[in-house]
Structure formats: C-alpha cells, structure tokens
Amino acid sequence: MDRRDFLKKSALAAGIGLAASELPGAESLAAGKQDPRITSRLKAKGWIREPARKIPLVAEAEVVIAGGGAAGVAAAxxxxxxxxxxxxxxxxxxxxxxxxxxLVLPVLSTHGVGRDGSWQKVIHGFCSDLYSRLDEMGMVINPKNPTPDPEACKYLLDRMLEEHGVRVLYHVLACGVVKSADRISSLILETKSGRVAVGGKVFIDCSGDGDIFANAGEDYTEMKYHIGAMWRVGNAANLKKGIRTPIEGVKIFHTRGEEDQDGLDMFNLSRLQIKLRKEMWDKTMQARQMPGGENVFLLETPPLLGVRVTRILSSVHNVTLEDSMNYVSYEDSIGMSGGSDTIVYRGRKVKAGERPVWQIPYRSLVPRKCPNLLVAGRCFGFDEGLAWDAREVGTCFVTGQAAGTAAGIAALDRCAVSAVDTNKLKKSLIEQNVML
Ligand SMILES: Cc1cc2nc3c(=O)[nH]c(=O)nc-3n(C[C@H](O)[C@H](O)[C@H](O)COP(=O)(O)OP(=O)(O)OC[C@H]3O[C@@H](n4cnc5c(N)ncnc54)[C@H](O)[C@@H]3O)c2cc1C
Known part of the structure; x- marks a missing residue:
C-alpha cells in the first residue's frame, strides 16, 4: 500500500478528510438515493444509513410519560x-x-377575570398540593404566583413521585417510537446502557418539544420564538433589580434573548447557549455597579436553555385565543387557565389583569392519529395567539394533571384515549380539586 492509499484508508476509517458522501454507508443527495422517510431540519452534507439492530425491551408500564417537566410530573x-x-x-x-x-420559578397564568368581572384564581389541583408541601418546608413565596426554591422543589418532586409509586428513569432520551398499526407499542431510549426500549399501554408526550408525537407521525405546526434565559444571583437582598426567591438575598434575573429562534436546531442551540452564558455573566457584573449590588455574584446559570415553543400538536381541537377571550365553554373541559401578559386582541392591547379566564378542552390534548397517545405541557394543541399563556407553568400543571388522569383511565378501562369517558375524567379531576 503506498502512502496515498494508506492515508485515504485511514481517513475512511476515521471518517475525516473526505466529503460526507464518501463516508462508508453514505448516500449521495445528488444521486437521489435519499430515503423519503428521512427528514432533517438541518442542511445535510450527505446521508448515512443506520444499520438495523435488535435492542432489549427493559421495562414496561401501563402509562409511560416522556419528559419530567411541570406537565410530566403532574401527569405522572x-x-x-x-x-x-x-x-x-x-x-x-x-x-x-x-x-x-x-429557573423560570414564578408559576404564572393562575388568575384571570371571571364572567362576573371578579379576579379569580383558577389553577388549583396539583399546583395547590405542591404549594402546600413547599409551604410546610418554608421553601415557597408569593401564593398568587408561587415561586419555589428550585433545589427544595427538585427534592420534593422526587419524594412525591416515590410516595405515588411512580418509577422514574433519569438520563434517558426518548428518541424514537415503535408502532403497531397506529398504536405506539414502545419508545426507544438512548441511554448510557445503550439503546433500549420501554413498552406501555398509554403514552404521554410531555417532552415540551413534541418529540414523541413528531416521531409518531402526528401533524403539528412549528413556531419560532425568542430564546432567552433566567439565572440566579446571590447577595442581592439590597438590589432593586431581580425577582425574589425564598432564599434571602437570592434573586433571579432575566434576559429575553434573541427573537424568532429555532429551538430544534442543534447548531443554533449551541450558539445561543454560549452567547447567553456570556450575557448572564456580563449582566451580573454590571449589577455590581448598581446601588446595593456591590457584592452580587453569579450563583447559578440555568441547566436548561430557555426554549419557549417549538412544535405544537394539531390536536382534535386546538384551543384558540378567540375562544379564550370570550368565555367559550367546552363540554369536555379539563381545567382552566388565566392570562399572564399583555396581548393584542382584535387590534387592542389587553393587559394581563384584564384577561378572561379560559377553559381547556380534553380534545386539545388528543392527537388525531395515535389511539394511545396524549400530549400535555407547552406543546399541546393551541393556536399561535395563545402561545404566551398556554405554555406557562400553571397551565402545564393543568394539562399534565388532566392527561395523566385520562391516561390512567384509558389504560385501566382498556380504551382509546379518544374514547375516555369524559364524565368520569371530569369527576376524577374535580375530586382532585381541579377547577373545570
Ligand atoms: C426564559 C423563559 C422564561 C419563562 N418564564 C416563565 C415564568 O416566569 N412563569 C411561568 O409560569 N412560565 C414561564 N415560562 C414558560 C414555562 O417555563 C414553560 O413553558 C414550562 O415550564 C414548560 O413545561 P413543560 O413540562 O411543558 O416542558 P419542559 O419544562 O420543557 O419539560 C420537558 C421535560 O422533558 C424532558 N425531555 C425533553 N425531551 C425529552 C426526550 N425526548 N426524552 C426524555 N426527556 C425529555 C426535558 O429535559 C424536560 O425536563 C418561561 C419560559 C422560558 C423559556
């Protein structure tokens, strides 16, 4: 083998120094060999065919939930x-x-204006259960928009799931679904133990980004939104800037970040991560120049980047801003939400304090195709006008609690999620102190 051949073979083995289409197993885009089932939002330099392999089924459950955010824990x-x-x-x-x-700690969207014109709290249920437990620990402030200490709350959520007998698997990324006809039979997980599968009867997508419904072939829309960050600073008791937390002197700062961002583009996410980390450091240092901020320090940057919206499910019935502004009531209401910010409705600015309370129909959690999948949290079915409120933590608790209750009923009654008896669902939610 001469030196040129040797270098070429070594480069092939290492997958470097060659055009992507020359890599082993690569398929040329230009040659039109691209598998029509393969999609990517990123501009591909070529395509690699992943070899098929057998993977172990390592766990099964009646209800399997992907994503343990506000919606996922309420659902579980x-x-x-x-x-x-x-x-x-x-x-x-x-x-x-x-x-x-x-670190987006204050739970918003909990209040709104009722039909009688009064200012009402409409989010109770799981949100109130959690608030009581945090209050007993002295680890929450502001009953209107509960703001917990994040570490106390992480500790408490572990305890609550344990008390309810929920099995939690950390460090697992749900990266695929296996279907039998329209039904999902298992989720594929990428883990440190290798690629594995978990089986279930009913699945709930609480991934925030709709990873499961996208993989399952449901229809959805995508939204670009501003991606920003919130972070914690210490020694800030005497500083005017920042939102208070339960720990004396610890406050949260916020940066709106960049507008109109794609939260599913890994290159973009990495760029923003680096940029925002610098911004958080710089803004904390600037706070040292403010009165009362002399000893402020950067306590914690957020472990998760502030991606607000990406995919939104095209559900059986997406709830609309129009409905939310007009007290439209639904037979299958599973809970209510308030508004958390000023919005523009029919050309008029409506402040948070003027926003009507609005109902959420069960159908907005139900996808159109899979009979054993529900969706909760910031990617359930709502229209773009509602994107500000429909994804606030309070609303995620509501959709999560309802999806979990419905999934439990569907699993035990052995029925499709669309066939869940909504009277039974509503009765159970009322018993759990949910306001419908
Ligand atoms: C910067 C910023 C500020 C905000 N401020 C506020 C505020 O002040 N008050 C408020 O109420 N709301 C606020 N929000 C909105 C709110 O925080 C979120 O919309 C809400 O927390 C979403 O909850 P979720 O459970 O739907 O999704 P997420 O919180 O995104 O949870 C999804 C979970 O699933 C996990 N996950 C994702 N994909 C997978 C997968 N494939 N496999 C396994 N696990 C997966 C994630 O790690 C995560 O734990 C803010 C949002 C941002 C970005």
Whole structure:
C-alpha cells in the first residue's frame, strides 16, 4: 500500500478528510438515493444509513410519560392516583424541566377575570398540593404566583413521585417510537446502557418539544420564538433589580434573548447557549455597579436553555385565543387557565389583569392519529395567539394533571384515549380539586 492509499484508508476509517458522501454507508443527495422517510431540519452534507439492530425491551408500564417537566410530573402523579403503574422518562438529572432547570420559578397564568368581572384564581389541583408541601418546608413565596426554591422543589418532586409509586428513569432520551398499526407499542431510549426500549399501554408526550408525537407521525405546526434565559444571583437582598426567591438575598434575573429562534436546531442551540452564558455573566457584573449590588455574584446559570415553543400538536381541537377571550365553554373541559401578559386582541392591547379566564378542552390534548397517545405541557394543541399563556407553568400543571388522569383511565378501562369517558375524567379531576 503506498502512502496515498494508506492515508485515504485511514481517513475512511476515521471518517475525516473526505466529503460526507464518501463516508462508508453514505448516500449521495445528488444521486437521489435519499430515503423519503428521512427528514432533517438541518442542511445535510450527505446521508448515512443506520444499520438495523435488535435492542432489549427493559421495562414496561401501563402509562409511560416522556419528559419530567411541570406537565410530566403532574401527569405522572395523576396517572398513579388512578391506580396505573407509571414510568416517567427524563433526559436530565432532575424533574421540573424549564420551571426548575430553566429557573423560570414564578408559576404564572393562575388568575384571570371571571364572567362576573371578579379576579379569580383558577389553577388549583396539583399546583395547590405542591404549594402546600413547599409551604410546610418554608421553601415557597408569593401564593398568587408561587415561586419555589428550585433545589427544595427538585427534592420534593422526587419524594412525591416515590410516595405515588411512580418509577422514574433519569438520563434517558426518548428518541424514537415503535408502532403497531397506529398504536405506539414502545419508545426507544438512548441511554448510557445503550439503546433500549420501554413498552406501555398509554403514552404521554410531555417532552415540551413534541418529540414523541413528531416521531409518531402526528401533524403539528412549528413556531419560532425568542430564546432567552433566567439565572440566579446571590447577595442581592439590597438590589432593586431581580425577582425574589425564598432564599434571602437570592434573586433571579432575566434576559429575553434573541427573537424568532429555532429551538430544534442543534447548531443554533449551541450558539445561543454560549452567547447567553456570556450575557448572564456580563449582566451580573454590571449589577455590581448598581446601588446595593456591590457584592452580587453569579450563583447559578440555568441547566436548561430557555426554549419557549417549538412544535405544537394539531390536536382534535386546538384551543384558540378567540375562544379564550370570550368565555367559550367546552363540554369536555379539563381545567382552566388565566392570562399572564399583555396581548393584542382584535387590534387592542389587553393587559394581563384584564384577561378572561379560559377553559381547556380534553380534545386539545388528543392527537388525531395515535389511539394511545396524549400530549400535555407547552406543546399541546393551541393556536399561535395563545402561545404566551398556554405554555406557562400553571397551565402545564393543568394539562399534565388532566392527561395523566385520562391516561390512567384509558389504560385501566382498556380504551382509546379518544374514547375516555369524559364524565368520569371530569369527576376524577374535580375530586382532585381541579377547577373545570
Ligand atoms: C426564559 C423563559 C422564561 C419563562 N418564564 C416563565 C415564568 O416566569 N412563569 C411561568 O409560569 N412560565 C414561564 N415560562 C414558560 C414555562 O417555563 C414553560 O413553558 C414550562 O415550564 C414548560 O413545561 P413543560 O413540562 O411543558 O416542558 P419542559 O419544562 O420543557 O419539560 C420537558 C421535560 O422533558 C424532558 N425531555 C425533553 N425531551 C425529552 C426526550 N425526548 N426524552 C426524555 N426527556 C425529555 C426535558 O429535559 C424536560 O425536563 C418561561 C419560559 C422560558 C423559556
């Protein structure tokens, strides 16, 4: 073998120094060999065919939930309360998702204007259960928009899931679905133990980004939104800037970040991660120049980047801003939400304090194709006008609790999620102190 051949072979083995289309197993785009089932939002330099392989089925449960954010934990506890055996899958090392890992601590959307014109609290249920437990620990402030200490809350969520007999798998990324006809039979997980599968009767997509429904072939829309960050600073008791937390002197700061961002593009996410980390450091140092901020320090940057919206399910009935502004009531309401910010409705600015309370129909959690999949949290079915409120933590608790309850019923009654008896669902939610 001469030196040129040797170098070429070594480069092939290492997969470097060659055009992507020359890599072993690569298929040329230009040659039109691309498998039509393969999609990618990224510009491909070529295509690699992944060899088929057998993977072990390592766990089974009646209800399997992907994602342990605000929606996922509410769903897991609610499904367990129905008597279902529940498995919760989480890619990170903690529960709470963006709420605790994005340090977006104040729970919003809890209040709104009722039909009678009064200012009402409409989010109770799991949100109130959690608030009481955190209050006993002295680890929450602001009953209107509960703001917990994130570490106390992570600890508490572990305890609550344990008390309800929910099995939690951390450090697992749900990266694929296996279907039999329209039904999902298992999820494929990428883990440190290798690629494995978990089976279930009913699945709930609480991944925030709709990873499961996208993989399952459901229809959805995508939204670009501003991607920003919140972070914790210490020694800030005398500083005017920042939002208070239960720990004296610890506050959260916020940066809106960049507008109109794709939260599913890994290159973009990496760019923003680096940029925002610098911004958080710089803004904390600037706070040292402010009165009362002399000893401020950067306590914690958020473990999760502030991605607000990506995929939104095209559900059986997406709830609309129009409905939310007009007290439209649904037979299958599973809970209510308020508004958390000023929005523009019919050309008029409506402040958070003027926003009507609005109902969420069960159908907005139900996908159109898979009979054993439900969706909760920031990617359930809503229209773009509602994107500000429909994804707040309070609303995620509501959709999560309802999806978990419905999944538990569907698993134990052996029916499709669309065939769940909504009277039974509503009765159970009322018993759990949910306001419909
Ligand atoms: C910067 C910013 C500020 C905000 N401020 C507020 C605020 O002040 N108050 C408020 O109420 N709301 C606020 N929000 C909105 C709110 O925080 C989120 O919409 C809400 O927490 C979403 O909860 P979720 O459970 O639907 O999704 P997420 O919190 O995104 O949770 C999804 C969970 O699933 C896991 N996961 C994702 N994909 C997979 C997978 N494939 N396999 C396994 N696990 C997976 C994630 O690690 C995560 O734990 C803010 C959002 C941002 C970004």
């Amino acid at each position: 506890i609610a499904a367990a309360r129905q008597g279902a055996d529940v498995l919760l899958l989480e890619r990170s090392a903690f529960l709470g998702g963006l709420w605790l890992g994005g």
